[in-house]
Amino acid sequence: MRPIATTRSATGIPTGRLAVWWLIASEIVLFGGLLSAYIMYRLSHDAWTAQAAQTNMWLGATNTFVLLTSSLTAVLAHKAADNNDTDGAFKYLWFTILGALIFVSIKAFEWTTEIQHGYTLTSSTFWSFYYCAAGLHALHVIAGATIMAIVSMDVRKGKEMQRVELCGLYWHFVDLVWIFLFPLLYIAK
Amino acid sequence: MSDSHDHHESHGFMSYAFSTDHKVIGMQYMFTGMAMALIGGFFAYAFRMQLAFPGMDVPLYGIVSSAEYNSLVTNHGTIMIFWVAMPVLIAAFGNFLIPLMIGCDDMVFPRLNRLSYQIFLLSAIVLISSFFVEGGGFGGAWTSYPPLSAKAEYNLTPLGSSLWLLAVALEFVAFLLGGINFITTVMNARAPGMTMDDIPMVIWMIVLASILFMASVGPLIAGAVMLFFDQQLGTAFFDPDRGGDPVLWQHLFWFFGHPEVYVVLLPAMGITADVMCVFARKKLFAYRTVLYTAIGTGVLSFFVWAHHQFISGIDPRMANLFTVTTLLISIPIAEMCFVYIATLYGGSIRLTTPMLWALAFLGEFMIGGVTGIFLGASGSDIYLHDSYFVLAHFHYTFFPIAIIGVFAGITFWYPKMFGKMMNETMGKIHFWGTVIPFNCIFIPLFLLGIGGQHRRIYNYEHFPELAGKSMQDMRVFATVSLCIMLIFQFVFLYNFFASLLKGKEAGKNPWKSNTLEWTTESPPPHGNWKELPNCYRGPYEYSVEGREEDYWPQNIPDDEPAGGAA
Amino acid sequence: MIERYVEIASTYGGNIDALILLIAALVGFWLVLCEVVFIGFIIKFREKPGVRGQYITGEEKHQKRWIAIPHYLVLVCDIVIIVFAVNIWYTVKQDLPEPDVTVRIIGQQWAWSFVHPGTDGLLDTEDDIKMVDELHVEKDKVYHFKLEARDVMHSFSVPVFRLKQDAVPGRIITGWFEATKLGSFDIQCAEICGIGHGMMAAKIFIESPEEHQKWVALNDPTEDSKHTSTVAANNAAAN
Numbered sequence: 006m007r008p009i010a011t012t013r014s015a016t017g018i019p020t021g022r023l024a025v026w027w028l029i030a031s032e033i034v035l036f037g038g039l040l041s042a043y044i045m046y047r048l049s050h051d052a053w054t055a056q057a058a059q060t061n062m063w064l065g066a067t068n069t070f071v072l073l074t075s076s077l078t079a080v081l082a083h084k085a086a087d088n089n090d091t092d093g094a095f096k097y098l099w100f101t102i103l104g105a106l107i108f109v110s111i112k113a114f115e116w117t118t119e120i121q122h123g124y125t126l127t128s129s130t131f132w133s134f135y136y137c138a139a140g141l142h143a144l145h146v147i148a149g150a151t152i153m154a155i156v157s158m159d160v161r162k163g164k165e166m167q168r169v170e171l172c173g174l175y176w177h178f179v180d181l182v183w184i185f186l187f188p189l190l191y192i193a194k
Numbered sequence: 195m196s197d198s199h200d201h202h203e204s205h206g207f208m209s210y211a212f213s214t215d216h217k218v219i220g221m222q223y224m225f226t227g228m229a230m231a232l233i234g235g236f237f238a239y240a241f242r243m244q245l246a247f248p249g250m251d252v253p254l255y256g257i258v259s260s261a262e263y264n265s266l267v268t269n270h271g272t273i274m275i276f277w278v279a280m281p282v283l284i285a286a287f288g289n290f291l292i293p294l295m296i297g298c299d300d301m302v303f304p305r306l307n308r309l310s311y312q313i314f315l316l317s318a319i320v321l322i323s324s325f326f327v328e329g330g331g332f333g334g335a336w337t338s339y340p341p342l343s344a345k346a347e348y349n350l351t352p353l354g355s356s357l358w359l360l361a362v363a364l365e366f367v368a369f370l371l372g373g374i375n376f377i378t379t380v381m382n383a384r385a386p387g388m389t390m391d392d393i394p395m396v397i398w399m400i401v402l403a404s405i406l407f408m409a410s411v412g413p414l415i416a417g418a419v420m421l422f423f424d425q426q427l428g429t430a431f432f433d434p435d436r437g438g439d440p441v442l443w444q445h446l447f448w449f450f451g452h453p454e455v456y457v458v459l460l461p462a463m464g465i466t467a468d469v470m471c472v473f474a475r476k477k478l479f480a481y482r483t484v485l486y487t488a489i490g491t492g493v494l495s496f497f498v499w500a501h502h503q504f505i506s507g508i509d510p511r512m513a514n515l516f517t518v519t520t521l522l523i524s525i526p527i528a529e530m531c532f533v534y535i536a537t538l539y540g541g542s543i544r545l546t547t548p549m550l551w552a553l554a555f556l557g558e559f560m561i562g563g564v565t566g567i568f569l570g571a572s573g574s575d576i577y578l579h580d581s582y583f584v585l586a587h588f589h590y591t592f593f594p595i596a597i598i599g600v601f602a603g604i605t606f607w608y609p610k611m612f613g614k615m616m617n618e619t620m621g622k623i624h625f626w627g628t629v630i631p632f633n634c635i636f637i638p639l640f641l642l643g644i645g646g647q648h649r650r651i652y653n654y655e656h657f658p659e660l661a662g663k664s665m666q667d668m669r670v671f672a673t674v675s676l677c678i679m680l681i682f683q684f685v686f687l688y689n690f691f692a693s694l695l696k697g698k699e700a701g702k703n704p705w706k707s708n709t710l711e712w713t714t715e716s717p718p719p720h721g722n723w724k725e726l727p728n729c730y731r732g733p734y735e736y737s738v739e740g741r742e743e744d745y746w747p748q749n750i751p752d753d754e755p756a757g758g759a760a
Numbered sequence: 761m762i763e764r765y766v767e768i769a770s771t772y773g774g775n776i777d778a779l780i781l782l783i784a785a786l787v788g789f790w791l792v793l794c795e796v797v798f799i800g801f802i803i804k805f806r807e808k809p810g811v812r813g814q815y816i817t818g819e820e821k822h823q824k825r826w827i828a829i830p831h832y833l834v835l836v837c838d839i840v841i842i843v844f845a846v847n848i849w850y851t852v853k854q855d856l857p858e859p860d861v862t863v864r865i866i867g868q869q870w871a872w873s874f875v876h877p878g879t880d881g882l883l884d885t886e887d888d889i890k891m892v893d894e895l896h897v898e899k900d901k902v903y904h905f906k907l908e909a910r911d912v913m914h915s916f917s918v919p920v921f922r923l924k925q926d927a928v929p930g931r932i933i934t935g936w937f938e939a940t941k942l943g944s945f946d947i948q949c950a951e952i953c954g955i956g957h958g959m960m961a962a963k964i965f966i967e968s969p970e971e972h973q974k975w976v977a978l979n980d981p982t983e984d985s986k987h988t989s990t991v992a993a994n995n996a997a998a999n
Binding site: 259335349435475476478513514524538557564576580641646648649652737 | 762765766775776779780783784786787788790791794795797798799801802805806807808811812813814815816817818819823824826827830831834835838841842844845846847848849850852853854869911912913915917919920922923924925926927928929930931933945946948949950951952953954955956957958959960961
C-alpha cells in the first residue's frame with residue numbers, strides 16, 4: 006500500500022521523477038570524480054596516448070551508435086506510455102533492452118580480445134581506468150536493462166505507466182555517461 | 195499494513211525488522227547508532243588508558259599493542275563519524291521527524307527507506323567483523339591514506355583494510371538512498387499550506403545535509419573502488435612506483451571529508467534551533483538568515499578541502515587560495531552563532547534538560563569553531579598540523595555535534611518517540627556529568643598540541659620532548675576525565691530505559707511546542723494522524739502579542755479561537 | 761607563550777608563534793565576547809513569573825544590524841589573519857633562500873635516514889655521510905632539504921623549528937630551515953605510517969661550525985679507519 010505522502014506533489018513535479026533526478030545528480034558526481042581523476046592522470050602521463058591507441062575505436066563507435074539508438078527507443082516508449090499505448094510502450098522498452106544487450110555483448114567481445122592481447126586490469130594505470138570506468142558504466146547498463154524488464158511486466162498490464170518515463174530519464178543519463186567515456190577512453194590519442 | 199495501534203512486539207520480530215514505517219526505521223537507526231557509540235566510546239577508553247598508563251593491562255581490554263592502538267584510533271574515528279553521527283543525526287532524526295514535522299504519513303519511498311537501513315546494518319556488521327579477521331582491524335587512520343592503506347605489506351592488515359573500506363562504501367550507499375528519500379519527501383510531501391518558510395529548521399538542515407552529502411560523496415565512492423582494486427586486484431591507481439599518485443586519494447577524500455563536517459554539523463544546528471526556540475519561547479531570529487548562512491556554508495565547503503593538505507606536498511601556491519576560502523567560511527558560521535545568541539534575547543528561558551544540551555552545544559561549538567581558524571590559516575597550520583591541537587579542535591566540533599546535539603534531540607523528542615517523559619533530575623546529572631568532563635578531556639589536549647605532541651602515537655617514550663612528567667600528567671588528567679564521562683553515560687542509559695517503563699505520560703504536547711509532530715498522539719500511530727494536518731504558519735510563532743497562549747501551533751487556522759486570538 | 765612549552769630554534773619559528781598569538785588574540789576576543797553575551801542572555805532572560813517572551817522576528821533592519829555589523833567585523837579580522845598567514849606561509853614554504861648546504865631526508869617504515877653532504881659540501885658524492893635517525897646541522901646556515909619517502913606517507917616534523925612537511929613516495933619535496941639555537945632536539949614523523957609510527961623518532965643536532973667540522977671529519981666515509989667507529993664517535997661529538 007502506498008502512503009499518502011507518495012501521492013503528494015508540493016513542487017508540482019511527480020515524486021518519482023524528482024527522485025530519479027536526484028539519483029542522477031548523485032551519479033553525476035560519482036562519474037565526475039572518476040573521470041576528473043582520469044583526466045588529471047592523463048594530462049600528466051604522455052605514455053597513455055600510446056596505450057589508448059590500443060583500444061578498438063570502431064567497436065566503441067558501434068557501441069555509441071547502439072546506445073544512441075536505444076535512447077531513441079526509450080523516447081518512443083515514453084511517448085507510447087503517454088498515449089496509454091501499453092503494447093507500444095512494452096515493445097519499445099524491449100527494443101531498448103535489446104540495445105543494452107547488444108552493447109554489453111560488444112563490450113564482452115571487446116574486453117575478451119583485449120585481455121587475450123595481454124591488456125588486463127593491472128597492465129597499467131590507463132588500463133585500470135579503462136576497465137574501471139567502462140565496467141562501472143556497463144554495470145549501469147545492466148542495471149538499467151534489468152529495471153526496464155521489471156517495469157515492462159507492469160506496463161504490459163497497463164499499470165505504473167509513469168515508470169516508463171523514469172526508465173527513460175535514467176537511460177539517457179547512462180547514454181550521456183558513455184558520450185563522455187567514449188572520447189576519453191577511445192578517441193583522445 | 196497494520197492497524198492504527200501499531201504495537202510492533204505483537205506482530206513478532208519479523209514484522210518489526212522489516213517494517214517500512216518511518217518511525218520504526220528511525221528507531222532502528224537510533225539504536226544501531228547508540229550501540230555503535232558504545233563500541234566507539236569503549237575504543238576511546240582503551241587507547242586513552244594506554245596513553246595515560248603506557249603498557250598497562252587495561253581493565254576489560256588487556257594490553258594495547260601498537261598495531262591494536264592504530265586500529266583502535268582508526269575505528270574510533272570511523273565509527274563515531276560514519277556509524278554514530280551520520281545515522282543518529284541524519285538518518286534517525288531525519289526518518290523520525292521529517293514525515294511528522296511536515297505533516298504526512300510516511301516517507302515517499304518507504305521500501306527504499308527499509309533498504310537503506312538494511313544496507314546500513316550490513317555495513318556495521320562488515321565493520322565489526324573486520325576487527326576479528328586475521329591481522330586485526332584496519333589501522334591506517336580514518337583518512338586511510340595510500341600507500342599505507344593500499345598495500346598489505348605496509349599496513350599488515352590484509353583483510354581488515356579491505357573490509358573497512360567495503361563497510362564505509364556500503365554506508366555511503368545507504369545514506370545516498372536515504373538522502374534521495376529525505377530530499378524528495380520534503381520537496382513533495384509537505385502538508386497543504388506549508389511553504390518553504392514554514393519548514394522547521396531541523397528539517398531544512400537535514401535536507402541541506404543530505405544534498406551536501408550527495409554532492410560530495412561521489413568522488414570518494416569512485417576513490418574507494420579504486421583503492422579496493424589497489425588492495426585486492428593489484429591495480430596501481432595510488433601506487434607511485436607504477437604510475438599512480440597517492441595524493442589523488444587525499445583530494446578525493448577531503449573533497450568529501452570537509453563537506454562531511456557540515457553534513458553532520460547542520461542537523462545538529464537545526465536541532466539546536468528548534469529546541470532553543472521552544473524553551474526560550476522565542477521566534478527564531480531571522481529565519482531566512484539562518485537558512486542562507488547554512489546554504490552559504492554548504493557551497494563554500496566545497497572549496498576548502500585542501501586545508502587538510504597544506505603540508506602534504508600539494509603546490510604551496512594552492513595553500514594561499516585555500517586559506518582564503520577556509521577563513522571565509524568562518525563568516526556564515528559566525529553569523530549563524532550570532533543569530534542563535536540573538537534568538538535568546540528577550541526570551542523566557544526554561545532550563546530543561548534538552549535546553550541545557552542545546553545551549554551547551556552552542557557554547558562548546560563556538561570554541562571548536564574559533565580554534566579552526568588556527569588550522570585554516572596556512573602559516574600557523576605548519577606547526578599545528580597533525581598535532582593534538584587538531585585533534586582537540588575537531589573534538590570540540592564533533593563532540594558537540596554528535597554527542598551534545600544528539601542528546602538535545604533525544605531528550606527533546608523522547609516524549610514523542612515513546613510517549614513518556616524522561617526523568618529531569620537524572621537528565622541534569624547526566625548533562626553536567628558529560629559536559630564538564632568533556633572540557634576536562636580536551637583542554638589539556640589543546641595544550642599538549644601546542645606543546646608539539648603529534649597524533650596517533652601509542653607511547654610517547656620515544657620522544658624525549660614529549661615524555662616529560664608535566665605532559666604525562668595532562669594525559670592522565672584527560673584519561674581520568676574520559677572515564678568519568680563514560681561512567682555518567684550509564685545514568686543516561688538507565689534514565690532512557692527506566693523512563694520507558696515508569697516515566698510520566700507525556701501527552702500530545704508536553705513542551706507546548708508549535709511544530710506539527712506535537713499535534714498527534716505520543717507515540718504517533720501508524721500513519722501518524724487520523725486526519726493529516728494542514729499548515730497555517732511558520733514553526734516559531736512563540737509569544738505572539740495579543741494571544742492568550744504563548745505558542746501558536748502550525749496546524750491551527752488563523753480564525754480558530756483555540757489559542758485565544760485577540 | 762608557546763616558547764614556554766617548546767623552544768624556538770629556527771629563523772621563522774618566532775614568526776609562526778607570533779601568528780598563532782595574533783590569531784589567539786583576535787578569535788579570543790570574539791569567543792569571549794560571544795560567550796559573555798550568550799551566558800548573559802541566559803541569566804538575564806530566565807523565565808520569570810508573569811513575564812512573557814518578546815516577539816522579535818529579526819527580519820527588520822534595526823534588528824538585523826546586530827548580526828550584520830559583527831559579521832563585517834569578523835570579515836575584517838579574517839582579512840588581517842589571511843594577510844599574516846599567507847605572508848608567513850610564503851616565507852616558510854614558497855620563498856626558499858639560497859642554500860648554504862643541502863641535505864637529503866628519506867622516510868621509510870620506521871626510521872628517518874639523513875644524507876649529509878660531507879666535506880665537499882655536495883650531495884651524491886662519495887663522501888656523503890649517511891645517518892639513521894640523526895641529522896647534524898650547523899647553526900646559522902641556510903639548509904635545503906630534499907624530502908623523500910620510500911614506502912608510505914611520512915611527515916618530517918621538527919617542533920622546535922615549527923616546521924612540518926609530508927614526505928610523499930614518488931616525489932622529492934624541497935624545503936628549508938635555518939637553525940638558530942645549539943643543542944639536540946626531537947624529530948617526529950607526524951603522519952601515520954603503520955605499526956611502528958610511534959617509534960619513528962629521530963634527533964636533530966644543531967652544532968657550532970667547529971663542532972660540525974669535527975663531526976664531519978670524524979664521520980667521513982672515505983676515511984675507512986674512522987668509518988667503523990661512526991656511532992661512538994658521533995655520540996662523542998654530540999656530547
